[in-house]
Amino acid sequence: MHPARVDSLVDLAYGVLILAAIVLMVVVTTRVGIAFGIGVFLAYATHVVWKMARYDPEWMTREVAQQVEDELSEEVTAAVSEEMTETVEEAVSKEVTGAVEDTVEETVEKAVKDATDAES
Structure with missing residues (x-):
């Protein structure tokens, strides 16, 4: 019972x-x-x-502490995950954009230089 x-x-x-x-x-x-x-x-x-x-008078304190810990852990995990996703997306976007710009610039400069050297 x-x-x-x-x-x-x-x-x-x-x-x-x-x-x-x-x-x-x-x-x-x-x-x-x-x-x-x-x-x-x-x-x-x-x-x-x-x-x-x-x-047990400590029972309620333990239950509330456990509940707060669980909820806080979930909220922090969600916030950190969201922040990391945004940060990684920004970093990857900047890195890829910079790399593409550098590669295009180098390729164009090389092509222009080769074309200029060939004409001379």
């Missing part, structure tokens, strides 16, 4: 016992009902103390 279901069933059982104590006060005698009610109340208080003792 799930712990949440067990806790809710136990709380419901204590509610039924408190109702039984009230019925005993009305039907039997007040002393018996009050004694039973005090017993139920003390048992319920013990149950609540036990439940709170096993509660």
Whole structure:
């Protein structure tokens, strides 16, 4: 069973016992009902103390920290990936453009020089 279901069933059982104590006060005698009610109340208080003792207050902090870490990691990865793609595209574009310009310039100069030398 799930712990949440067990806790809710136990709380419901204590509610039924408190109702039984009230019925005993009305039907039997007040002393018996009050004694039973005090017993139920003390048992319920013990149950609540036990439940709170096993509660882990750091649980929520760990869960939130893990959630923030996961989301931040995803966002940073996406941002870095996008930035790197843009940077690489720009660098490749500049490099290719520069290389093409240099190659064309050298080829044209060589062709012009060869043509000029051939005419002379």
